Amino acid sequence: MTDLAVPVTTRKDWSSDQEVRWCPGCGDYSILTAVQLLMPELGAKREDTVFVSGIGCSSRFPYYMNTYGIHSIHGRAPALATGLAVVRPDLHVWVITGDGDALSIGGNHLLHALRRNVNITIILFNNQIYGLTKGQYSPTSEAGKVTKSTPFGSLDYPYNPVSLALGAEASFVARTHDLDRKHMMEVFRRAYEHKGAALVEVYQNCNVFNDGAFETITAKDNRASMLVPLEHGKPVRFGPDGEKGVIIAENGSAVIVDVAEVGEERILVHDESRPDPSLAFALSRLATGPYSPTPIGVLRAVDRPDYGSLAQDQLVAAAARKGPGDLAALLRSGTTWTVE
């Protein structure tokens, strides 16, 4: 869908002149490629695009995009992007973050950006490890993980980023992984087109400090049986022959079943636009981590007024009610008296 007024661009137009400096084999490369390939397809303008990041390997991302960009401080990208997006609704603001950046040091800002529904597109690179600081466990690492800082195994119970986002009532929540460019691009496209805060978790392999973390579900041969693709309006089925499905049990939790056993009519039909996030949340709990069948795709996409538009409406309403600001009148708005 290319706007004729927008000059046609290619991937090259979106690549900056800076040398990409991730480790060879890092999953970040394929995410960068997916975004750079998607941008021309979206018909986006480079000058109207801003990438904001925090700190971590993934947060070097903005340097590689030929757009506007800020590589900010650890965890604060959603907060910085909030100010940016609120004052400039004409821009498209992306936030690039990682599991440590978004969920540990910046957990607070992520929750509030999602809750407020700020108009930003957040790509969360989840590699379940701290890469830039050379291999400590992260808030998404599995419990018991042995790392440099946890020689006897970590004690932390991990976050599920998608569950977290749904708990904050994010209006758009999705998951994809770095080995499927087509799926990534489709999910990123949906996130881009969503008005409001969009969170996309990307399972991303760190081949140096946490190699193969997602292999159980993302290896080519495993995908059919371990990835549960969610498509709006379609029954939630997976397996090489679609023999598995998901139902909502009487107690409200999502359960994997053999379609043949329960019958097709009992299989959950995915509705990403349900106002109530509890069904999406139930789906997000299908797997506690990337070790068993895991839902990917768009879990939730609902319409809710975005924060920037609401803020803009208040300005317009105030100007309509009180007239445009008059500084001289403001300074005289209290009790005044004149000395001759």
Added chain:
Amino acid sequence: MADVVTKGHPLTTLDRVVIRFAGDSGDGMQLVGDRFTASSGLFGNDLATLPDFPAEIRAPAGTVAGVSAFQIHISDHDIFTPGDHPDVLVAMNPAALKAHIVDLQPGALLLLNSDAFDDRALQKAGYLTDPRSDRSMDAFNVYEVPMTSLTLEAVKPSGTKARDAERSKNFFALGLVSWMYSRPPEPTLDWINKRFAGDDRAMVREANSLAFKAGWNFGETAEIFQSQYEVKPAKLPAGTYTNISGNTALAWGIVAAGHLAKLPVFLGSYPITPASDILHELSKHKNFGIRTFQAEDEIAGVSAALGASYAGSLGVTTTSGPGLDLKTEALGLAISLELPLLVIDVQRGGPSTGLPTKTEQGDLLQAVYGRHGEAPLPVVAAITPGDCFYMAIEAVRIALKYRTPVILLSDGYLANGAEPWPIPDVEQLADLSAELNFATEPNKVMADGSAVFWPYLRDPETLARPWALPGTPGLMHRIGGLEKADGSGNVSYDPVNHELMVRLRAQKVAGIAGDIPPVELDDPDGLGGAELLVLGWGSTYGAIQAAARAVRGSGRRVAHAQLRHLNPFPANLGQIVKAYESVLVPEVNLGQLRKIVRSDFLVDAQGLNKVNGLPFRRVDIELAIISQLDALHHGAGRRQNNGHSEEQK
């Protein structure tokens, strides 16, 4: 409805009077103070105020810890402070008496709500005996007025229930004091009508009006007061005035700065005492295009403001000490990004949570130095409540022109204190829009002939970098907290480049000294005329100026200079401090400016320091000046301590 009575008492004219209202924190003393301030300003007095209240919204009732007070100094001439000692203390309960009687001098007038002096209240306040009968108040003129019962009686026609009616007793006190000092009653009655407008508040409106009038009429008819007093209007310079507090002045200064720069204002802030009123005030003015964002925390407040600045708004964040701590990392980023940002720190007692509602000047060193790495930024301070307006504009001017975060220091004393403020002519305020100079074109031609945009190619004069807004075609660029190559702004780990960038950032801030007004010297005998220079910064202005005038009145010579620009210092400061044999630096901290002055100018500056949550009184500084002058004259001199400061209390 009974009206106020005026039958005429002997009228004694005073040139000035200091009144302190004190009561329980639920007694509405701040409201009474505000109203007395408003009617005094309207009457034409010069005035200065000092609210003093506990951090708790409702501290335990009846205890000394829960006492809330408001002091106002009114005069028929130019004054600088809220007054050293109250001439009148209104004490609504024994705890208020206990907390404030220590500040009274013999002969002071004491107005007690005698209804509140029962055994239980006396015990709560920590009195073993009733101070009214133990002769402890013999030095004062004590008037006992049963304010509670008179209020209850007076408001009966309004139909208010006894428990609610009792709450109007602050208006009774206000009415009585308004009568004593010949304040016109109309402004207060008008205010009550407006404040409690509407049918649903008719009863409260009626009760407060009746209580106020009853207080007034009690003074007029009770015949216990020998005289009524008047303080004539002050001969202030011609102009239109309004009463303004420091926080309101800061908020209006921000509105003005946005207007003058033709930039939309974005305030990212988190509620914190005593800065929250700036957020409250700005949030009312959305019709100026001002966006106020109550962030999830202090860090988000400053980060969002910085993001807004990047996108072409005037980013502002407001806070107090604990919040400034949290914003520190983002300030480092702002220094590295070289983007305009206004940071307002309304200082309070520290460290940690400290004394949230009490004033202090303890954040100067933090503001100037408190970041990791070599991270210089400009620091300015306001010296009076009204000056907050101008310093907000000045801070924004510097921020925009030099693409830098600027910290503006206010404090609890300025924030809540009020003074009559001559309203400026908006047309006369300097335009700031020329400082923006947004980049619209590439600024660098590469060897291959291509034109590119280099975000760190500086203006040779100001060393400010170009500011290209997102949305500008062809100028896409990336900036961040990693060290950048001079010019191109690309990430650079080159050590030589890092040293260059550190020095450039420092030079840029230091160079602002040539673009700010010289510090004004108040020495009737010209530079170096007096032996002693009193050098202050920020809110100590009033007390130092009053003290200097008093000392000169006794025939001795002293100079005064008050700093508004603290980093960099005005270019003439070195010359001034070196022109005096002795330099005294009064601060509401343990000597932070003194430390910088000593290190920058190798001058043996002496400190006068207090940190008791209250501003300096005139007398504190006056005595220190006299003792310093005496020491110089007796040859003992300042060097007797071998360079170590003599802490004077």
